[in-house]
Amino acid sequence: MEQTDLDTTVLDDRLAAAKQASYRLARATTAEKDAALEQVSSLLRARAVDIVSANELDLEAGRASGLAEGLLDRLTLDVRRITSIADAVLEVIGLTDPIGETLSGRTLPSGVRIDQVRVPLGVVGAIYEARPNVTIDIAVLALKSGNAVVLRGGSAAEHTNRVLIDVLRDALDAVGLPAEAVQTVDDFGRAGARHLMQARDYVDVLIPRGSAGLIRAVVDEARVPVIETGAGVVHMFLDESAPEQWAVDLVHNAKVQRPSVCNALETLLVHRDAAERLLPSVIDRLEASGVTVHADERVRALRPEALPVTDEDWATEHMSLDISVGIVDSLDDALAHIRRYSTKHTESIITNDLGNAERFLNEVDAAAVMVNASTRFTDGAEFGFGAEVGISTQKLHARGPMGLPELTSTKWIVRGAGHVRA
Amino acid sequence: MEQTDLDTTVLDDRLAAAKQASYRLARATTAEKDAALEQVSSLLRARAVDIVSANELDLEAGRASGLAEGLLDRLTLDVRRITSIADAVLEVIGLTDPIGETLSGRTLPSGVRIDQVRVPLGVVGAIYEARPNVTIDIAVLALKSGNAVVLRGGSAAEHTNRVLIDVLRDALDAVGLPAEAVQTVDDFGRAGARHLMQARDYVDVLIPRGSAGLIRAVVDEARVPVIETGAGVVHMFLDESAPEQWAVDLVHNAKVQRPSVCNALETLLVHRDAAERLLPSVIDRLEASGVTVHADERVRALRPEALPVTDEDWATEHMSLDISVGIVDSLDDALAHIRRYSTKHTESIITNDLGNAERFLNEVDAAAVMVNASTRFTDGAEFGFGAEVGISTQKLHARGPMGLPELTSTKWIVRGAGHVRA
Structure with a gap:
């Protein structure tokens, strides 16, 4: 249901809530994050019937609007597919948590100690087409790496995504992590996507996943930094x-x-x-x-x-x-x-x-x-990365198959004992 | 001299020449690149009088247009400052060439061997204010890391930069590397800067250096990926x-x-x-x-x-x-x-x-x-990085003081012996 009269206050409230939740997620332990993912996996199984019913609504609308057979197939979730998504979530639990890893460090001549450690990016925005499995994929990888996430799925998957987002938020809530770490702008249609692309104050990175046309549109319009994932000629x-x-x-x-x-x-x-x-x-x-x-x-x-x-x-x-x-x-x-x-x-x-x-x-x-x-x-699973966020075809930040480390940044931790610069 | 009637053909020819030259630079050996930097250093000394004369023209124009004292100081090059810039170029020769470093690698279960190696970004665009030392700084760091560079200095340093760019190009030429690896869009004024910011086909990354206002303008306008260097509150x-x-x-x-x-x-x-x-x-x-x-x-x-x-x-x-x-x-x-x-x-x-x-x-x-x-x-020299490109305040690609490795990307080298994916 695209709302043409965009209420940016509501949108900004959601983005600000994601930002606020990202501070908590950044401090979440691996055990907390893994517990949330286990909840996601069991709630997916427990609510499989609800998900299928919501998916039926999207499929009916898709058929009515003449969606191509291939797109309908990618839109479809049946119990078998839901089970396989739930299994994939459990695999992410098995991946190494990248947060807190020390990438380099030394003691400076002055005695000051510096360490470069991995931290979450903060708020990850994802814009993708009507493939509801991507909703879970991206959210789960973002959460495991300590990020909040703002999702914009295709409007053709609107009903399905609504249930899946409830699953994600309920799972966070169940383990005492903020449900606000998962947000959607789907109910604002294209205007919501455009707002998300401009929201430099709230969103740290935008990952478009889908057709070359979608990626091009995001690269052209976004003011938030984009990781281009890619078309392959x-x-x-x-x-x-x-x-x-x-x-x-x-x-x-x-x-x-x-x-x-x-x-x-x-x-x-x-x-x-x-x-x-x-x-x-x-x-x-x-x-x-x-x-x-x-x-x-x-x-x-x-x-x-x-x-x-x-x-x-x-x-x-x-x-x-x-x-x-x-x-x-x-x-x-x-x-x-x-x-x-x-x-x-x-x-x-x-x-x-x-x-x-x-x-x-x-x-x-x-x-x-x-x-x-x-x-x-050229594939994250083949390369041994476990789950894959996408394949970056750009040169900055990440290039090639992206795993969890590519959803992180670093910060320098500097420890002195009253050291001043000479 | 800003040309209001922008000839994009000439601009695109220059950007295309930089791209073409970047392929040669990417294959240049450390010895070749260091020889070019030695030439830069000696040509700076040899042409100090020409540089000072050109700088005088800029300073006169600056005084006439009422440039503030601080800006005039930053614009000024005398023989002492030129010597110190030439010395700094020699220090870059001493830094480790990041290109070709293997960051990770493994043999996949199938027997296929994958290695992630550092490669240049390609063409680095730099937009900065009237500080002619930045022209040499950025170009020398870009060349050492195997990149071509397109420079847009402040128009107040136009005469000085013209001589400095000749130094850089003559140095490349003297050692058999393509002079086209150093380009300027200064003679096209703001229109040239705008064109540079849009040139995704030719330019791989844009680094703004200067005031918060300059950086904001570049972030807002650029379609080329930007590394924000930063204002510090x-x-x-x-x-x-x-x-x-x-x-x-x-x-x-x-x-x-x-x-x-x-x-x-x-x-x-x-x-x-x-x-x-x-x-x-x-x-x-x-x-x-x-x-x-x-x-x-x-x-x-x-x-x-x-x-x-x-x-x-x-x-x-x-x-x-x-x-x-x-x-x-x-x-x-x-x-x-x-x-x-x-x-x-x-x-x-x-x-x-x-x-x-x-x-x-x-x-x-x-x-x-x-x-x-x-x-x-928080400083590249203090952190032990040698020369510093700037201090990134963004989270993607580089965060904190940027040295030579931050001017690189990676690529995956995959070696098989007739391996197909199962």
């Missing part, structure tokens, strides 16, 4: 020396295993002197899995049935079984193409040439740069 | 148990040693039960050094000659020999006052009570939180 380059079996397997795994995620392959570049050797088997394997090939002129000379690739294709994250394929004259040309179209998420070279591997690793500017590995490895 | 709290000599010495050192810098003390809070014991000697010592006291009613009951403090005073970084002094009823009230007015730079408690010390260290949210030490210690 992911490339693989088959170097002249690429072993055929690796080329076939890695391209197939990167493209086909889960085409709708950001680490899936979008563009395949092949060295001209390897094209005739590699492309037939690589493309045969892709096509056998239903992949549609968009090819440049030189590839089409070998595979005339392929669709012609457009400049827009090179720049597009298809999130589907489509792949753009081109032939390049050299490693330099591959690097130039990647530099032009990369979203700086993940790029991989398949090669048996050590010099070329090192050049690729050094010269490609991306969160993850790979040699002879599937781009699907 | 710095507090000291004299707890009930504060030893008198420490109180007198630390308050004096923090306020008087260098009042125009960001880690200087602005506000003194005193526990009501210590006020009569401590305030007379603390204030006597301050007044003997020419400090003007702005006091609340309860302090004025003890020191009727003090000026009344205003709400604006509490929120002001005076940068002068002025101090705001208030009496609070408890540590909680001190924490609440600090929470309200702090710019999150540096806060210090003087106490002999361990419990209160720990509460202050834990609960105050600032880049540096101190017990029984002068706030003047």
Whole structure:
């Protein structure tokens, strides 16, 4: 229910309450935070029927408004999915609490002792699309790292999110932590989201999760610092020396295993002197899995049935079984193409040439740069981080898969005994 | 000379040239970068006469336009100052090159090897006021950490900066690195600065250095990610148990040693039960050094000659020999006052009570939180970082004194041998 006449007082009260609660959360012990997460997990199970009923309302509204089948699927929560979310919350309990970790420290020549310790960011804002599991994901990671959270889920998940936010707040309350640490601006619609993006006095960081369009809009509008999580126009380059079996397997795994995620392959570049050797088997394997090939002129000379690739294709994250394929004259040309179209998420070279591997690793500017590995490895769980906040494609603060430490800042603790500066 | 009719093509060409050059800088060896810095240092000495002449033009214009004496002083470069800048450049050569450092790494269960290594940010934009030494400072730190740099100095230093930028570019050229790694938008005036702040495609981070007003303007206008360096409304709290000599010495050192810098003390809070014991000697010592006291009613009951403090005073970084002094009823009230007015730079408690010390260290949210030490210690050189880019008062990416590592990002290097994700 979007309210067009925005009452910023109510909004600011909520943001101020989140800020106030964040001071308490920052001092919460690991035991307190873990107890809250256990409550979240059991309340999710206990209220599964309520959650499903609320979700039914959202699904009905979604069907009525003609929401696409894929979006409806992401919106759906059934008891099985709720159970799996509740299980995932328990896994977060098992992760190391980053708060209080000493990152560096020394005694200065004057005798003053300095220590750099991890502290929470404070208030984390999250703006995401109608995937109710993200509500729990983000809130649980924020709470475990001692942060308060302000949520703006998609309006299509409004009823579901309302119940989930009650679960979160009741869980905090049950263990004596402030329920105000979880806030929503969903009932203020887009105006609420816009207000959240401007609220530098209350919100320490904003994490957009969702489509490239959503992320772009947040980056453009926000005055609160943003961590961009990202769209991936992911490339693989088959170097002249690429072993055929690796080329076939890695391209197939990167493209086909889960085409709708950001680490899936979008563009395949092949060295001209390897094209005739590699492309037939690589493309045969892709096509056998239903992949549609968009090819440049030189590839089409070998595979005339392929669709012609457009400049827009090179720049597009298809999130589907489509792949753009081109032939390049050299490693330099591959690097130039990647530099032009990369979203700086993940790029991989398949090669048996050590010099070329090192050049690729050094010269490609991306969160993850790979040699002879599937781009699907860029993932918090694969990297051993446990839960994942998202994959940062920016260079400040966090780059690549973000875990709990990326939801923290640091402060310097300085201890003297009457020390003055000389 | 501000050009009102902005030619964005020329500006974009420069930013694109900086981006292109940044790829070469990112691959430059430590030896190459240090050779460039040696050249910068010797060219500064060799061209001292040219620099002074250009500086004379700026100073004349400054005097003609009625620039304040303090600003004229900061604008002035004489041979002695140029020599000291050239010496400081040599010190940066001695700092550890952060690029290539491995921050973490492991072999995944699948056998894939991942390493997180430091890489340059790319292109660093700097917006600062008419202090020509900052031109060399920032450029040299950016180059040492493998970044290209786009500079926007104050227009009042235009002639001086032009010569300094020639020095930087000639130094790069002399050692075979691209001169394009140093760019200026000074000749485009405010329009150039605005363009720089929007240039997300070319510029990776923007660092404003200068007054609170300048920093606010950059934060408000920029679409490029900003690292806020900071204004400091710095507090000291004299707890009930504060030893008198420490109180007198630390308050004096923090306020008087260098009042125009960001880690200087602005506000003194005193526990009501210590006020009569401590305030007379603390204030006597301050007044003997020419400090003007702005006091609340309860302090004025003890020191009727003090000026009344205003709400604006509490929120002001005076940068002068002025101090705001208030009496609070408890540590909680001190924490609440600090929470309200702090710019999150540096806060210090003087106490002999361990419990209160720990509460202050834990609960105050600032880049540096101190017990029984002068706030003047928050400084890159004091912390042992060598040169300092600035002091970040934000929570993302860097917090507190920023050295070379804070001018870097990371990337994940992933090495497989035909590994696909299961």
